[in-house]
Amino acid sequence: MEELILQIQKNLDENNKLTCKKALELLKQYSKEDFQTAIKELGVKISDCELGQFGKLNKNIAKSEILEKLEAKLDSKRRISCKDALECAKNFNMADMRATLKTYKIDVKYCELGCFEEKKGKKFHVKSKIWVENPEGELLFGKGKTDILELVGECGSISQAAKQLGINYKKAWLYIQDLEKNMKEELLIAKKGRGSEAGSKLTPRAYELIQNFKILQQDVEEYTNKRFKELFFKKNQEKDKT
Numbered sequence: 579m580e581e582l583i584l585q586i587q588k589n590l591d592e593n594n595k596l597t598c599k600k601a602l603e604l605l606k607q608y609s610k611e612d613f614q615t616a617i618k619e620l621g622v623k624i625s626d627c628e629l630g631q632f633g634k635l636n637k638n639i640a641k642s643e644i645l646e647k648l649e650a651k652l653d654s655k656r657r658i659s660c661k662d663a664l665e666c667a668k669n670f671n672m673a674d675m676r677a678t679l680k681t682y683k684i685d686v687k688y689c690e691l692g693c694f695e696e697k698k699g700k701k702f703h704v705k706s707k708i709w710v711e712n713p714e715g716e717l718l719f720g721k722g723k724t725d726i727l728e729l730v731g732e733c734g735s736i737s738q739a740a741k742q743l744g745i746n747y748k749k750a751w752l753y754i755q756d757l758e759k760n761m762k763e764e765l766l767i768a769k770k771g772r773g774s775e776a777g778s779k780l781t782p783r784a785y786e787l788i789q790n791f792k793i794l795q796q797d798v799e800e801y802t803n804k805r806f807k808e809l810f811f812k813k814n815q816e817k818d819k820t
Contacts, residue, residue: 582608582616595625601691602628602664614692624693629663629686630676632693638673639789640681642729642742648684657685664690681792704806706799718760723753724791727765727784730754734777736768761787 582604589600596617601624605613617624626633644666651662658666663686667675679686683703709720729739730750740750758765765784769777 579612579616582612583620586616586620586622595623597626598624598628605690610690624691628672630680631686635676636673637677637680638671640678641674641732644670644675644678645682657687659688660686660690704802706802708795708798719757723757724788726750726753727780728788730778731780736778
């Protein structure tokens, strides 16, 4: 235990906190029980959760292949244990993992470091859907088309992206053509032939469109959920103040 305490103290940052990343490295050498006991004795707090549950670590772009791995481990409430999430993350970029958990509203339970307990009671969440229309009311783009673009970027192939989405190639291609027409910008570069240069690649503008749409969707959901609590849980908020 003394050696563990020394290791914890050695790895503290300037704020006397231990980052989740450092803590997980120590957890490979010591038992979970000893680690949690040492943390409590020292009064040390964990910072910057590797899975994005707290802290300010950056998030990249949600990945469909990460979601597929996570889906197999989710419980009936769409939660995943910290241990399973970290196991799934071994073959992926952690920033992408954090983005996927955030984008698809997947909660993490049973923290390996004992940082947080499960939230009790029912959790209400407002679902929202946004899309962009032109002045004539015609759909320009929304989640469906941005999902197709993102998958094409990941797969490097329209046919593979269409297969993952369960639609045919022609429909996926028409979606992209329609999107380019509405945006009046090139979003996809297709190269025929064989080898690494062949296939479909997204333009920088396409990646920007995907990321900005996700930010917009997230901002809308955060606002609607905040407003939902203000409107529907006024009594609870008033009780908390008294």
